[in-house]
Amino acid sequence: MNNIDQKAIELYDIYTVAVGGKAWDGAPLPCGKDFISDPTKQKQADGWRAVAAHVLGVAAPAEQRTYRIAIDIGHANGTGTRTNNADEHEEAVHNAAVLKSILESYQVDRFRFKVDIIDFPAETNTRDLNKTIKAINAGDYHAAVSLHCDSSSNVNARGAHCCYHRTYLADGYADSPRGKALASAIAARLCPIMPGRASKVQARPDRERNLSGLAILRETKMPTALVEVGFLSNNEDLKRIRALRYELMQAVALGIATYFYENP
Numbered sequence: 730m731n732n733i734d735q736k737a738i739e740l741y742d743i744y745t746v747a748v749g750g751k752a753w754d755g756a757p758l759p760c761g762k763d764f765i766s767d768p769t770k771q772k773q774a775d776g777w778r779a780v781a782a783h784v785l786g787v788a789a790p791a792e793q794r795t796y797r798i799a800i801d802i803g804h805a806n807g808t809g810t811r812t813n814n815a816d817e818h819e820e821a822v823h824n825a826a827v828l829k830s831i832l833e834s835y836q837v838d839r840f841r842f843k844v845d846i847i848d849f850p851a852e853t854n855t856r857d858l859n860k861t862i863k864a865i866n867a868g869d870y871h872a873a874v875s876l877h878c879d880s881s882s883n884v885n886a887r888g889a890h891c892c893y894h895r896t897y898l899a900d901g902y903a904d905s906p907r908g909k910a911l912a913s914a915i916a917a918r919l920c921p922i923m924p925g926r927a928s929k930v931q932a933r934p935d936r937e938r939n940l941s942g943l944a945i946l947r948e949t950k951m952p953t954a955l956v957e958v959g960f961l962s963n964n965e966d967l968k969r970i971r972a973l974r975y976e977l978m979q980a981v982a983l984g985i986a987t988y989f990y991e992n993p
């Protein structure tokens with residue numbers, strides 16, 4: 730066994746003790762050794778290996794690139810979804826902090842991340858959106874991710890999905906290839922942990938005006954993905970959003986890293 734795996738096992742076991750030895754649903758967590766060697770948990774194990782490599786101070790290559798990422802906290806305080814004693818802005822604040830710390834801990838290979846969190850909590854929803862778009866476009870970012878949570882009057886609706894920009898033309902449409910790649914890479918990691926949506930990657934058109942319906946995707950210059958982490962209106966999703974926050978944001982971080990590996 731290599732040093733990274735040994736360290737990953739050690740870190741995972743510390744984490745397991747810290748969370749009381751139980752997963753979000755109360756099931757006992759495996760020990761680090763079993764977890765890392767379980768092929769069905771490959772994606773999560775990869776994340777622990779990345780953290781372990783960082784802790785071990787694996788030497789960075791001489792020509793390492795830094796990618797600047799904007800994380801938008803969806804909506805102003807109290808202006809997003811509020812249901813089930815949960816508030817979309819508040820959940821996004823917690824998610825963004827965890828995502829930033831994970832992304833900035835990656836120093837494993839060809840690149841590292843510098844992350845800014847964009848938040849205008851005291852604004853109205855519209856002013857928050859306008860200021861966010863302006864701030865993202867003014868920054869020299871390589872990608873942006875807008876963090877949200879869903880809600881529905883159907884309490885059984887659940888699961889994560891990711892959205893990207895699509896341009897509508899007179900005779901069809903053209904997807905933003907980088908936006909779609911970013912949304913797809915995040916969804917591929919995140920959706921297995923937050924299952925339930927039939928279409929996990931979406932363009933979300935405004936059919937009346939025949940344009941991409943989400944301004945944060947339409948108006949930003951760099952590849953941007955909007956991430957709906959799960960439904961606050963669904964008890965199971967809400968429980969998972971809170972209990973699995975680290976795993977969920979690790980999945981988003983790995984999705985972003987995968988995107989930059991494939992689209993340097």
Ligand SMILES: [Zn+2]
Pocket residue numbers: 803804809810817877878
């Ligand atoms: Zn939202």
